[in-house]
Amino acid sequence: MNAPSHSAQPAFTLERQREVVAALNRVLPDGCVLFNEEDTRPYECDGLSAYRQLPMVVALPQNEAQVVAVLNICRTLKAPIVPRGAGTGLSGGAMPIADGVVLSTAKLGKILRVDPYSRTAIVQPGVRNLAISEAASAHGLYYAPDPSSQIACTIGGNVAENSGGVHCLKYGLTVHNVLRVRMVTIDGEIVELGGESLDAPGLDLLAVFIGSEGMLGVVTEVTVRLVPKPQVARVIMASFDDVVKGGDAVANVIAEGIIPAGLEMMDKTSSRMVEPFVRAGYDTEAEAILLCESDGIPEEVEEEIGRMSEVLKASGATAIAVSQNEAERLKFWSGRKNAFPAAGRISPDYYCMDGTIPRKRLAEVLMRITEMESKHGLRCANVFHAGDGNLHPLIMFDANKPGEFERAEAFGADILELCVQVGGTITGEHGVGIEKINSMCVQFSPQELEAFFAVKRAFDTAFLLNPDKAIPTLHRCAEGGKMRVTAGLMKFADLPRF
Known part of the structure; x- marks a missing residue:
C-alpha cells in the first residue's frame, strides 16, 4: 500500500549509533552491520508502507551464535530490537524503533x-x-x-x-x-x-x-x-446474484459437515478488478463468487465436489463451473491469489484490512461494509477466507487527495469494531503490530491486556523486544477513547471474552 508515510526523524545521537555499531561489528562479519541511510532505508517498513521509520542500525547475523551475541549486546546497551523476516507483513509489526536495532534473520536461510x-x-x-x-x-x-x-x-x-x-x-x-x-x-x-x-x-x-x-x-x-500431496484437487467456481446468498452458501457448506480444502469468496468489485489482470474466467456480472476446493483421492474428491455443488445450487448459485484439470484449477485460484496487486489497477492506493467473524454473520457484515462505503466516501473490495470467516477488505483511496488516507484508516477501524460487535476478532492472520493497536482497546478489557503484559514480562522484563507493538497500554486506550466504561461495564460487555 502506498500512502502518506507517517515517518519519524532519527531519535538517536551519532555517539549512540557509533557505540552500538562498534559493539555489533565486534561479533558480526563485515557487511552485516548497516547504519548508513542508503543501507537502512529498505528496512524502514514492512508491507504496511504507510508507517515508516529509519532504524538506527540493522544487524544481519548469519548463524544462531551471532543471534545470541546481538541480543546480548542489545540487552547490555539497552537498545530495543525489532526482529524481521522478509518484511511482507501487513500490520507494521516489523517497523523499526527509532533508536533501536533491526535484527534480520534473512541470512539464516538453510x-x-x-x-x-x-x-x-x-x-x-x-x-x-x-x-x-x-x-x-x-x-x-x-x-x-x-x-x-x-x-x-x-x-x-x-x-x-x-x-x-x-x-x-x-x-x-x-x-x-x-x-x-x-x-x-x-x-x-x-x-x-x-x-x-x-x-x-x-x-x-x-x-x-x-x-x-x-x-x-x-x-x-x-x-x-x-x-x-493429494492425488487430485479440483475447485468449484460458483456465481451468485446476491452477496447475501453467497455468504449464506458458505455457512451452508460447513453446516453440511463438509470441510473443503479451500473456501474463498470475492465480491463483484474484487472480481472486476482481478479478471482483466489474470483472466481467470470469473463472472464479472456476479455479485459474489465462491471458490470451493476439494482434494484427496479421486473417488473422495468426486463425491465431495458433487455434495458441494448440490449445496451451492440449493443456496442460489446462478452458475457453477468445476475445474477439469490442474491448469484450470490454478487458473481459478490465480485471481484470488492476485487480488491485492490487482487492486492497483483500479485505485492509486489501497488499505488491506484483516478481521475475523463467525461464518453465520458473513452476509450481515458484508452489507454493513457496503453502508460504510457511503459513510466514508470510499470504495471497498472484499476478498476473504470465507470458510473460517477471515475477512480481507481492500479499502481504496488516493493518497494524493488530502484527508483520504485518514478516511481509509477510520473506515478500517470501523470494520474492526464491527468484527468485535458480531462476536469476532480484530485479526485473523496479519497480526496487530502498530496498525491495530488502538483496536485492541475495543476488543479486550483492562484485565486481559494486563494478562498479555504479564506474558511479555515473563519473557522480556526490560521490554526490549519489539516494544510498543501489539499490546496497548491502558493509558493509550483511555487517551484514544477506544476503551469506554459506562456504569462499570465495558463496551460489548455481553460478548464472550477471548
Missing part, C-alpha cells in the same frame, strides 16, 4: 533436513514458505500453510504472525503445522519449544510463542509438519 519418514522438515527462519514445499516435493510432500505472499515470506515471519492462507480451513494455520521452535530469549538463552513427537512435556509455550509478533524471542530454527 533447509537443514527434510525427513520423508517422519514427514517433517527442519529449516532456519529465513527460508521462504514456498521453498519448503519445493524441497519436499521430491518426496510427494508439501508444507500446507500458503499465505498469498508465500513466494517471498519466510517461515520465521510466518511463526511470528501465525500466518494462514487459502488452505488453512482444512489444514490449519502455522500453529497447527509447526512442531518445534528453537529460539533465543532477550537474555541470550537458547530455548526449544515443542518437539518432534506428537506431544511435549510441560506448558504449551509453543502455542504462546507462535503469533507473538517478535515480542518474546528470536526464532533460529523451526520444525514443520509436512503433508502428502
Whole structure:
C-alpha cells in the first residue's frame, strides 16, 4: 500500500549509533552491520508502507551464535530490537524503533533436513514458505500453510504472525503445522519449544510463542509438519446474484459437515478488478463468487465436489463451473491469489484490512461494509477466507487527495469494531503490530491486556523486544477513547471474552 508515510526523524545521537555499531561489528562479519541511510532505508517498513521509520542500525547475523551475541549486546546497551523476516507483513509489526536495532534473520536461510519418514522438515527462519514445499516435493510432500505472499515470506515471519492462507480451513494455520521452535530469549538463552513427537512435556509455550509478533524471542530454527500431496484437487467456481446468498452458501457448506480444502469468496468489485489482470474466467456480472476446493483421492474428491455443488445450487448459485484439470484449477485460484496487486489497477492506493467473524454473520457484515462505503466516501473490495470467516477488505483511496488516507484508516477501524460487535476478532492472520493497536482497546478489557503484559514480562522484563507493538497500554486506550466504561461495564460487555 502506498500512502502518506507517517515517518519519524532519527531519535538517536551519532555517539549512540557509533557505540552500538562498534559493539555489533565486534561479533558480526563485515557487511552485516548497516547504519548508513542508503543501507537502512529498505528496512524502514514492512508491507504496511504507510508507517515508516529509519532504524538506527540493522544487524544481519548469519548463524544462531551471532543471534545470541546481538541480543546480548542489545540487552547490555539497552537498545530495543525489532526482529524481521522478509518484511511482507501487513500490520507494521516489523517497523523499526527509532533508536533501536533491526535484527534480520534473512541470512539464516538453510533447509537443514527434510525427513520423508517422519514427514517433517527442519529449516532456519529465513527460508521462504514456498521453498519448503519445493524441497519436499521430491518426496510427494508439501508444507500446507500458503499465505498469498508465500513466494517471498519466510517461515520465521510466518511463526511470528501465525500466518494462514487459502488452505488453512482444512489444514490449519502455522500453529497447527509447526512442531518445534528453537529460539533465543532477550537474555541470550537458547530455548526449544515443542518437539518432534506428537506431544511435549510441560506448558504449551509453543502455542504462546507462535503469533507473538517478535515480542518474546528470536526464532533460529523451526520444525514443520509436512503433508502428502493429494492425488487430485479440483475447485468449484460458483456465481451468485446476491452477496447475501453467497455468504449464506458458505455457512451452508460447513453446516453440511463438509470441510473443503479451500473456501474463498470475492465480491463483484474484487472480481472486476482481478479478471482483466489474470483472466481467470470469473463472472464479472456476479455479485459474489465462491471458490470451493476439494482434494484427496479421486473417488473422495468426486463425491465431495458433487455434495458441494448440490449445496451451492440449493443456496442460489446462478452458475457453477468445476475445474477439469490442474491448469484450470490454478487458473481459478490465480485471481484470488492476485487480488491485492490487482487492486492497483483500479485505485492509486489501497488499505488491506484483516478481521475475523463467525461464518453465520458473513452476509450481515458484508452489507454493513457496503453502508460504510457511503459513510466514508470510499470504495471497498472484499476478498476473504470465507470458510473460517477471515475477512480481507481492500479499502481504496488516493493518497494524493488530502484527508483520504485518514478516511481509509477510520473506515478500517470501523470494520474492526464491527468484527468485535458480531462476536469476532480484530485479526485473523496479519497480526496487530502498530496498525491495530488502538483496536485492541475495543476488543479486550483492562484485565486481559494486563494478562498479555504479564506474558511479555515473563519473557522480556526490560521490554526490549519489539516494544510498543501489539499490546496497548491502558493509558493509550483511555487517551484514544477506544476503551469506554459506562456504569462499570465495558463496551460489548455481553460478548464472550477471548
